Amino acid sequence: MDFEPSQILIAFALTLFAGLATGIGSLVAFLTKRTNTRFLSLTLGFSAGVMIYISFMELIPEAREILSDLYLVLSFFGGIAFIAVIDFLIPEDENPHELHLSEDMNNIRGLKRMGIMLALSIGIHNFPEGIATFMSGLKSPDVGIPIALAIAMHNIPEGIAVSVPIYHATGSRRKAFWYSFLSGLAEPLGALVAILILFPFWDPVLEGIVMSAVSGIMVFISIDELLPGAERFGRHHLSILGFIAGMAVMAVSLLLI
Secondary structure, X not given: XXXXXXXXXXXXXXXXXXXXXXXXXXXXXXXXXXXXHHHHHHHHHHHHHHHHHHHHHHHHHHHHHHOOHHHHHHHXXXXXXXXXXXXXXXXXXXXXXXOOOHHHHHHOOOHHHHHHHHHHHHHHHHHHHHHHHHHHHHHOHHHHHHHHHHHHXXXXXXXXXXXXXXXHHHOOHHHHHHHHHHHOOHHHHHHHHHHHHHHHHOOHHHHHHHHHHHHHHHHHHHHHHHHHHHHHHOOHHHHHHHHHHHHHHHHHHHHHO
């Protein structure tokens, strides 16, 4: 299957935008004395709602038109297994899925090492997210844009998590920003891998497998990271409100397409 250069460029630009949102997180950490946890709870819940709705109402139905039920199920859970293995291999203390509020990091010893390890682990997690964002954007900008926004919103607190310990350890805003910024580059790197490895073999069956696997990745991220994070950073009802709002906004936007 051939793609127009403009399609590839748009999908890559969306992935780059989503990945570099970690840099926005570091700027937020420097410009505000305290993280607005209520807003963070709403946005993380919103991101989860967007990704879960798109997974089950857009990507899975389209993949089902191409694949048999068996391959659909295998691809979906294969995507979950892929991101789960990555999550499992990263030590809990340095896993971005196990973070506490950025303000709680101030008293932890070895802040510089912690920040560097967080940057590396977030980069590893961002790699499959980059593949998911790129492939969604390649399918359609109408699907890729909200997914890129959702990934970007959940990358912002990850950028905060990287920059705060490095800043307090070194006193350098520049170092803290660049570590945070570079951790987000794993997402466009994931897009490049998709271009180099998947494109030579691209056909309708592979497209269905990728869409189903991407759905699994996004569902896992939503359940394992975004919703627990939304609960931890704010109140239960705020996270649920954000989650429902994300699904509702995505539903309306798809109806209007």
